[in-house]
Amino acid sequence: AQTVTQSQPEMSVQEAETVTLSCTYDTSESNYYLFWYKQPPSRQMILVIRQEAYKQQNATENRFSVNFQKAAKSFSLKISDSQLGDTAMYFCAFTAYQGGSEKLVFGKGMKLTVNP
Amino acid sequence: EPEVTQTPSHQVTQMGQEVILRCVPISNHLYFYWYRQILGQKVEFLVSFYNNEISEKSEIFDDQFSVERPDGSNFTLKIRSTKLEDSAMYFCASSRGNGRSNIQYFGAGTRLSVL
Numbered sequence: 001a002q003t004v005t006q007s008q009p010e011m012s013v014q015e016a017e018t019v020t021l022s023c024t025y026d027t028s029e030s031n032y033y034l035f036w037y038k039q040p041p042s043r044q045m046i047l048v049i050r051q052e053a054y055k056q057q058n059a060t061e062n063r064f065s066v067n068f069q070k071a072a073k074s075f076s077l078k079i080s081d082s083q084l085g086d087t088a089m090y091f092c093a094f095t096a097y098q099g100g101s102e103k104l105v106f107g108k109g110m111k112l113t114v115n116p
Numbered sequence: 117e118p119e120v121t122q123t124p125s126h127q128v129t130q131m132g133q134e135v136i137l138r139c140v141p142i143s144n145h146l147y148f149y150w151y152r153q154i155l156g157q158k159v160e161f162l163v164s165f166y167n168n169e170i171s172e173k174s175e176i177f178d179d180q181f182s183v184e185r186p187d188g189s190n191f192t193l194k195i196r197s198t199k200l201e202d203s204a205m206y207f208c209a210s211s212r213g214n215g216r217s218n219i220q221y222f223g224a225g226t227r228l229s230v231l
Contacts, residue, residue, distance in 0.1 A: 100214060
């Protein structure tokens with residue numbers, strides 16, 4: 001069974017600073033995907049970034065980048081130049097590529113607050 | 117931008133009653149999912165649906181739960197006889213495909229309160 005662990009329940013950062021959110025996972029699968037989802041207050045979860053496990057290059061999306069360490073089973077999210085709109089719950093998630101429907105396994109989430 | 121919509125946003129029901137949670141997935145998506153999040157706990161997978169049938173379900177998804185895609189646009193989750201422990205946020209999600217098309221788009225959720 002796959003598990004995803006987010007050990008930091010809450011963090012805060014000053015606007016314009018950089019923050020790193022940590023995530024570890026456990027799996028015996030070789031083909032899988034990792035995701036970071038963001039959930040602003042009272043809004044739906046939206047995808048921040050996705051990493052394919054077979055790609056060694058770390059994914060980046062504008063101010064968001066990941067540090068994917070496959071051997072260590074670690075998948076951290078770095079947010080550069082934090083903005084007030086980054087305040088949200090952040091969920092790390094995993095799915096194994098199975099060729100059919102691919103359920104997500106989530107971490108418990110981390111509440112990020114960006115302070116002005 | 118297309119989005120997944122869920123109704124109602126909040127449902128209050130008495131224990132033992134049946135509830136139907138409704139979702140409208142993104143129109144060209146083929147895979148549909150339900151997840152739930154009990155307050156303070158992880159988001160948990162309930163069921164996935166593809167080609168008009170359940171493709172996978174978790175051990176949570178027992179006989180009191182059922183899913184349906186009645187008309188090609190709606191995707192519903194029915195809980196037949198609600199229990200107090202069914203109180204949770206229920207999220208619907210859809211994806212265009214699997215593999216590289218596996219990004220799941222989520223609705224805002226339905227908060228179910230069982231009294």
